[in-house]
Amino acid sequence: MTTQDRLTISRESKLDDAGYKWGFSTDVEMELAPKGLNEQIVQLISSKKNEPEWLLDWRLKAFDYWRKLHREDSEPRWAKLRYPEIDYQDIYYYAAPKSFDDAPKSLDEVDPEMLETFDKLGIPLHERERLAGVAVDAVFDSVSVATTYGEQLEERGIIFCSFSEAVQNHPELIKKYLGSVVPYTDNFFAALNSAVFSDGSFAYIPPGVRCPVELMTYFRINTEGSGQFERTLIVADEGAYVSYLEGCTAPIRRTSQLHAAVVELVALDRGEIKYSTIQNWYPGTKDGEGGVYNFVTKRGMTGDDAKISWTQVETGSAITWKYPSVILRGDNSVGEFYSVALANNYQQADTGTKMIHIGKNTKSTIVSKGISAGHGENTYRGGVKILPGAENATNHTQCDSLLVGDQCGAHTVPYIEVRNPTARLEHEASTSKVSDEQLFYLMSRGISEEDAHHMIITGWSRDVIKELPFEFALEAGQLLKVSLEGAVG
Amino acid sequence: MLKIENLHAAVTDSDEEILKGIDLEVNAGEVHAIMGPNGSGKSTLASVLMGKPTYTVTEGDITVDGDSIVEMMPDERAHLGMFLAMQYPSEVPGVRPWQFLKAARDARDGANGEKKMSVRAFSKLFDEKVEEVGINPDLMRRSLNEGFSGGEKKRNEMLQMAVLEPRIAIMDETDSGLDIDALQAVADGVNQMRSPSRSFVIVTHYQRLLHYVRPDVVHVLVNGRIVETGNAKLAEKVEATGYRDYVAVN
Structure with missing residues (x-):
């Protein structure tokens, strides 16, 4: 059961190379579970990972819940997105690379089109400098491969590892926080993810510690016909700070691929989490064939005086369904959402945020920039909710759309619910x-x-891009350029 | 240097002809003023020289050093050393003047096979010109033209001209809407840049800029045609009598 794709790119280590980052797949031997989703698959995933009983139980409950939603046909359809029905039984839910020892050593067989993209992006083939100072946890299909900088972080008591490792080594933390912000009953895709999540990243910053490096994960989907279901959990304990970067790529495929991730952020009192994403999943062909269906649930919860900031640059995916949100539970806490979403060719993006104000003096900022080109459809969907106890809550929302050409669409759907007159x-x-x-x-x-x-x-x-860490900002600018090629002129 | 022969131009995709056969020759080092009443085609001429897609050349030719530029894109014309100071410069959010001008300079140097200026060398040049033009340096930290007053926008055009050092500078009513200080600053900018190798085409409704910048040749443009050409005295005559006589005849 190996994939038939050609080599990618030479690499000197498993992580700090461009090979993970962009659209081509590696001929690493894969271990696949059969297609389809049932209780046995959930059990298989859990046992492959040697998970404790309680986690298996949790997965099975999530699966039951998802099955119920699926039976009731409760897949969310309120977004302004059109795509063919997803056949959940036609997807591989588990794919693990058997070995990385056979990693390709030569550039000779790399898709020339891909090399050209590298040129356009101006990215050196060995991206070591770029990653210097950045700890990387790469999720290759389903199994997290390794983490660099582990020891340095360890000295400060920072935990940064794959989700699977965290389950083995820090079960108490996982048990405490998993599902605490996004319960498996949250929505259809969160339930699905909770049942079959394969791996992801886990970070924990102890009280009062400022994480000295930016933590980074690169996700990519490799196996044809496989779904990817990562689970990310980041906890900034009291007074802790972390900046976390997430990059996403997928190889070019004729068929669509499903990606349903869950990200949970927990910022305890005075904690701060800055979460930056460059989403460059394969967007499909110019004619709208293939591409990644990206259904993601991202949410953070704040303690008193805590802050959570989401920044995203969304250039990829055929379908984007994504609303990184903040539950402002603690008093004086701050939530931010900065987003650039681009929809070119036949891409469709329905993205935005929810800011739920519970604590007093809570403050949220939303800056959303939607770029539509070609036949792209871009929808901003945002909710601001002020609950009765949220005295003196403030929200500022800025929502801009830019149209390139006359075949595209831009839509803005704000929901505002205010239940406290001081807001x-x-x-x-x-x-x-x-x-x-x-x-x-x-x-x-x-x-x-x-x-x-x-x-x-x-x-x-610019208002959004300047929120990104410097190197990421450069990459975001280049990605926008490449993603818009052919749309102008 | 710049030669215009029997130039006809219309609004693109329409039959509305605005320039109806213009002949003009601008030699190196000369300053030409083009005067005319509203709607005479002055601004259209400036735009057509720079290749604005709003207009289409329907007949005739424009050459620079003997080569036709009619088929060239605006950026290619800029690479030849042409420059248009706009009447209404656009605002470009999120783009800093420095970044914009560095990109412009690099593009031209690249097209001409010259080495790109280093960031340090360009910054030095930029700062010098900012001071020379007398534009408020705080504006340079803003987005291009965003929140600039009318006068600041015009000064910013002069800054761009100073940094890009064109061979053929076209100024489209740069003097309109300026107070006396700003007008003086624009004139100083032009006078400082006058050189035997640089030509100016100054499009203006009023004569007032010409009090400060003495033109070598003055043309009166009415209804898409040049109806009179003379020396600086012609501008004074126009100021005294207005365009009424020309309009009546043409």
């Missing part, structure tokens, strides 16, 4: 086009049409 909410929204005047202005100074478009679009996205 202050602001909502700004705008829709604009890259104007011919702007283009002419830049071109008249010698800048090419393509670069002018790119400059206008990244400038327009």
Whole structure:
């Protein structure tokens, strides 16, 4: 049971290379469980990972719940997304690489188109510098492979490892926090993830510790016809700080692939978590064939004086269904959401956030930038909820759409619920086009049409991109450029 | 250097002809003023010279050093050393003036096979020109033209001209809407840049800028045609009598 794909890229270690990052698959031997989803598969996944009884029970409860939702046909359909029915029995739910020792050593067989993309992105083949100072946990299909910088983090009591390892080595933490922010009953895809999640990342920062490096995970889907269901759990204990980066890639496939992840963030009193994502799953062909269906539940919960900040640049996926949210439970806590979502060709994105204000003096900021090009459809869907106890809560929402061409769509769907009269909410929204005047202005100074478009679009996205860590910001700018190729001119 | 022959131009995708046969030759080092009433086609001429897609050349030719530029994109014209100071410069959110001008300079140098300026060398040049043009340095930390007053926008155009050092500088009513200080600053900018190898085409409704920048040649443009050409005295005559006589005849 091996995949038939060709080699990727030479690599000197398993992690710090470009080979994980982009759209091609490796010919690593895979171990696959049969397609389809049933109780036996859930048990198999759990036993492969040597999980404790309580976790298996949790998975089985989640599976029961998901089966009920599936029977009742409760897959969410309220998003402005159109896609064919997903056949949940036609997906591999478990795929583990048998060995990494046979990792490819040569560039000769790399897809030339991919090399060209590397060129365009200006990314060196060995990305060691880039990853210097960044601890990486790479989730390759389902099994997390290894973590660098482990020892350095260990000295400070920081735990950063694959979710599976955490289950083995820190079961008390997993038991305490798993499902505490996103219970398996939360929604259809969260239930599915809870039943079959394969791996993911776990981070724990002890009280008062500031994590000295940015923690990073690269996710990629490799096996054809496989789903990917990662589970990420990050806990910043009292007064702790961590900045966490997540990168996503998938190889080019003719068929669509399902990705249903869950991310839970817990920021205890005075804790702070900054979570940055560059989502570059395979978006499908120019004609809308294939691509990743990305149904993700991301949510954080704050203690008193805590802060959770989501920043995302979404350029990939055929379908994006994603609403990174913050439950502002603690008094004086802060929630932020900065997003650039791009929908080109036939991509569809329905993304936004929910800010749920429970504590007093809670504050949330939402800056959403949606870029639509080609036949892309981009929807911002955001909820701001002020509960009765949330005295003096404030929210500022800024929601901008940019249209490139005349075949695309931009939509804004804000939900606002205020149950405390002291709340202050602001909502700004705008829709604009890259104007011919702007283009002419830049071109008249010698800048090419393509670069002018790119400059206008990244400038327009700047409020979000500047929230990203520096290296990630550069990559985000380049990704926007590559993702928009063919849409302009 | 710049030669315009029997130039006809219309609004793209329409039959609305605005330029109806213009002939003009601008030699190296010369300053030409193009004056005319509203709606005469002055601004259209400036835009057409720079290749704005809003207009299409329907007849005639524009050449620079003998080569036709009619088929060239605006960026290619810029690479030849052409520059248009806009009447209404666009605002570009999130793009810093420094970043914009560095990209512009690099694009031109790259197209001409020259070495790109280092960040340090460019920053030095940029800071010098900011001071020379007298634009508020705080504005340079903002997005391009965003929240700039009318006068600040025009000064910013002069800054761009100073940094890009064009061979052929076209100014589209740069003087309109300026107070006397700003007008003086624009004039200083032009006068400082006057050189035997650089030409200016100054499009203006009023003569006031020409009090400060003495043109070598003045053209009066009415209804898409040049109806009179003369020296600086012609501008004074226009100021005294207005365009009424020309409009009546043409």
